Amino acid sequence: TETDPLLAFLQRVQSDALRTMGPTNFDPKLYVDLPLKTDLSIAVTAFNSLHRRSGTISLSDFNKFLEEFFDEAGSDLVYAKPVDFKPEPEGFLVKVENEEMRKWALEVHAIWKNLSRRVSEEVKRRPERHTLLYLPGTVIVPGSRFREVYYWDSYWVIRGLLASKMYDTAKAIVYNLISLIERYGHVLNGARTYYINRSQPPLLSSMVRDIYMRTGDVELLKRALPALLKEHSFWVSDVHQVTIEDQQGHKHCLSRYQARWYQPRPESATLDEELSLKLTPSEKDAFYHELASAAESGWDFSSRWMRNSSDLTTTATTSIIPVDLNTFICKLELDISAFAKITGDNSTSQKFMESSISRKSAIRSLLWNPTLVQWVDYWLDKHDAHQGVYQWNPGSQNCKNFASNFVPLWLLAQYPDSDQLIEEFDEDLITSLKKSGLIGEYGIATSLSNTGQQWDLPNGWAPLQHMIVDGLANAHSKEARRLAESIAINWIRTNFAAYKKTGSMHEKYDVESCGEFGGGGEYKPQTGFGWSNGVVLAFLEEFGWPRDRAVSC
Ligand SMILES: OC[C@H]1O[C@H](O[C@H]2O[C@H](CO)[C@@H](O)[C@H](O)[C@H]2O)[C@H](O)[C@@H](O)[C@@H]1O
Numbered sequence: 001t002e003t004d005p006l007l008a009f010l011q012r013v014q015s016d017a018l019r020t021m022g023p024t025n026f027d028p029k030l031y032v033d034l035p036l037k038t039d040l041s042i043a044v045t046a047f048n049s050l051h052r053r054s055g056t057i058s059l060s061d062f063n064k065f066l067e068e069f070f071d072e073a074g075s076d077l078v079y080a081k082p083v084d085f086k087p088e089p090e091g092f093l094v095k096v097e098n099e100e101m102r103k104w105a106l107e108v109h110a111i112w113k114n115l116s117r118r119v120s121e122e123v124k125r126r127p128e129r130h131t132l133l134y135l136p137g138t139v140i141v142p143g144s145r146f147r148e149v150y151y152w153d154s155y156w157v158i159r160g161l162l163a164s165k166m167y168d169t170a171k172a173i174v175y176n177l178i179s180l181i182e183r184y185g186h187v188l189n190g191a192r193t194y195y196i197n198r199s200q201p202p203l204l205s206s207m208v209r210d211i212y213m214r215t216g217d218v219e220l221l222k223r224a225l226p227a228l229l230k231e232h233s234f235w236v237s238d239v240h241q242v243t244i245e246d247q248q249g250h251k252h253c254l255s256r257y258q259a260r261w262y263q264p265r266p267e268s269a270t271l272d273e274e275l276s277l278k279l280t281p282s283e284k285d286a287f288y289h290e291l292a293s294a295a296e297s298g299w300d301f302s303s304r305w306m307r308n309s310s311d312l313t314t315t316a317t318t319s320i321i322p323v324d325l326n327t328f329i330c331k332l333e334l335d336i337s338a339f340a341k342i343t344g345d346n347s348t349s350q351k352f353m354e355s356s357i358s359r360k361s362a363i364r365s366l367l368w369n370p371t372l373v374q375w376v377d378y379w380l381d382k383h384d385a386h387q388g389v390y391q392w393n394p395g396s397q398n399c400k401n402f403a404s405n406f407v408p409l410w411l412l413a414q415y416p417d418s419d420q421l422i423e424e425f426d427e428d429l430i431t432s433l434k435k436s437g438l439i440g441e442y443g444i445a446t447s448l449s450n451t452g453q454q455w456d457l458p459n460g461w462a463p464l465q466h467m468i469v470d471g472l473a474n475a476h477s478k479e480a481r482r483l484a485e486s487i488a489i490n491w492i493r494t495n496f497a498a499y500k501k502t503g504s505m506h507e508k509y510d511v512e513s514c515g516e517f518g519g520g521g522e523y524k525p526q527t528g529f530g531w532s533n534g535v536v537l538a539f540l541e542e543f544g545w546p547r548d549r550a551v552s553c
Pocket residue numbers: 029142146150152153189190265267268295296298299300301523
């Protein structure tokens with residue numbers, strides 16, 4: 001995609017739009033999402049002549065140009081009512097007894113209709129006019145500016161669809177993502193040409209597993225398995241995998257995020273260019289690479305990846321071994337092993353069981369911190385590397401509290417015999433979470449640093465709430481289950497309060513105030529919103545809502 005002519009042209013339009021319209025309310029992503037009405041060459045000629053005619057283009061000429069040559073952003077995804085949507089499905093949230101809560105849950109459930117789309121046949125016919133990629137089945141988009149399917153968002157969308165008994169829609173999403181692996185070798189960050197250079201947290205196997213648990217569909221496992229094997233190769237290739245030798249001389253392999261991209265992200269090019277103004281040309285390329293790699297992590301952006309939490313240009317994502325990524329890959333290995341066993345491929349099952357055991361041992365040896373009683377990320381220092389092998393240094397563990405430090409709880413809950421991850425699961429881990437400062441009044445904070453980046457304090461994100469709550473709820477400890485339920489109740493209440501106030505579900509919430517959505521970051525707070533809806537429905541399915549429990553916070 002580096003020389004993708006459509007993207008190159010749309011980025012010229014994007015920077016002209018900024019010059020013409022000014023920075024207020026400017027969203028660069030809008031321009032790289034515009035579908036062309038004509039062949040590219042015709043639009044480029046018209047654009048060049050517009051430039052020749054007038055040095056600075058007037059707003060009205062610019063708007064006329066947009067209207068003549070482009071359709072509206074998002075018009076290449078057509079509204080499609082999901083085939084399996086029912087206003088109140090049989091067996092829906094049976095444990096929700098409170099009438100007000102049930103009424104709201106049905107409203108949240110009904111939002112699936114608004115977020116459901118199909119890629120237009122026009123995209124299949126003339127792909128060169130669209131940055132949107134063709135997908136065969138129904139998609140659920142996150143909402144607002146996110147008018148395409150996203151990789152890791154889809155896991156929580158599917159969790160919600162399962163609560164909504166929409167199994168066909170859930171499967172269609174999975175088949176779409178599989179089609180991306182078949183075409184590109186990995187699931188893209190999102191289904192746009194400008195996302196081909198990177199993936200997002202690998203959760204496809206978790207989507208398949210959860211759907212299989214509800215439907216028993218072995219065909220799904222058979223279709224998914226070859227794709228998951230390809231995806232696994234992607235995450236353990238030289239690009240992502242690093243070898244680290246521990247203090248006993250054992251070598252371990254763990255993975256990191258690393259996009260194949262050294263330019264401004266097309267969807268945010270004007271912002272990336274502005275941020276990099278003070279950098280030299282080679283520093284710029286490295287910075288763009290680190291930003292795109294942070295986007296691969298799903299945590300774009302966060303003090304978690306920054307050497308100096310007040311300076312985004314110090315983002316160094318590729319120098320970090322993230323605990324959540326390795327948990328997801330370990331889960332992918334366990335899922336592959338389980339699916340292979342069910343479908344009768346015992347040697348693949350055995351091979352991936354062994355890979356998962358090695359990764360668990362690596363996580364425990366390198367990322368577990370016994371003093372903090374939690375897992376942590378690890379900073380790679382190039383001075384510690386000899387012939388491509390890093391020597392483990394305990395001082396390089398990142399001891400700051402991030403919600404991601406507790407994501408292994410989720411894996412432990414799904415595969416309870418994964419105890420190689422930890423000496424022994426005991427109440428100290430729960431105490432460590434409670435004392436971390438991450439548990440806010442209305443949810444789990446992403447970090448403890450308020451940097452103005454969206455993956456930091458005071459923002460709480462639905463996926464992080466869900467993985468930790470799910471992990472605690474299934475930890476076979478009454479204390480852990482109680483904590484899980486209280487986090488879930490507060491999270492539901494704040495989502496409910498914000499919905500009552502604004503009429504919308506939000507992409508992120510402020511965990512310090514009731515009913516407030518989150519902010520910060522590089523774009524305006526978005527509504528819709530796929531994963532938030534999914535997590536509310538999944539929590540209500542798990543914990544229910546008794547008649548006499550107050551709905552407001
Ligand atoms: O346009 C800026 C960035 O937007 C996306 O990231 C955020 O939204 C995604 C969709 O909900 C979500 O998956 C991600 O975790 C959010 O940070 C996009 O994924 C980025 O690649 C993009 O640069």
